[in-house]
Amino acid sequence: MRACCRPRYYLLVNLRQRSVLRRRRIVAHRTKSFADADAWDLEFWQKQTPEARLSALVAIREDIRRVKGRNKTFGWES
Numbered sequence: 001m002r003a004c005c006r007p008r009y010y011l012l013v014n015l016r017q018r019s020v021l022r023r024r025r026i027v028a029h030r031t032k033s034f035a036d037a038d039a040w041d042l043e044f045w046q047k048q049t050p051e052a053r054l055s056a057l058v059a060i061r062e063d064i065r066r067v068k069g070r071n072k073t074f075g076w077e078s
Helices: 008-025 034-047 050-070
Strands: none
Touching: none
C-alpha cells in the first residue's frame, strides 16, 4: 500500500516502532575535553562496519539535501 493511501494510525505506529528501535541504537559519551571527544569518536567509527559507516554518510547527505531544499534563502544553497 502506498504511503499516501495508508491509514494515519499505521504511520503513527510505524513511527513509534522506529523511534523505539532508534533509541536502542543510540550511543552516547560524556567528555571533559575536545581531545577526549575526538579520540572517542575515532574509536567509535573504527568499530563500525563499512556498511554502517556508509549508511551514516548516506543519511547525513540526505538530511543536508532536505534542509537545503527547504531553506533556499542564501545564494550558496543551490
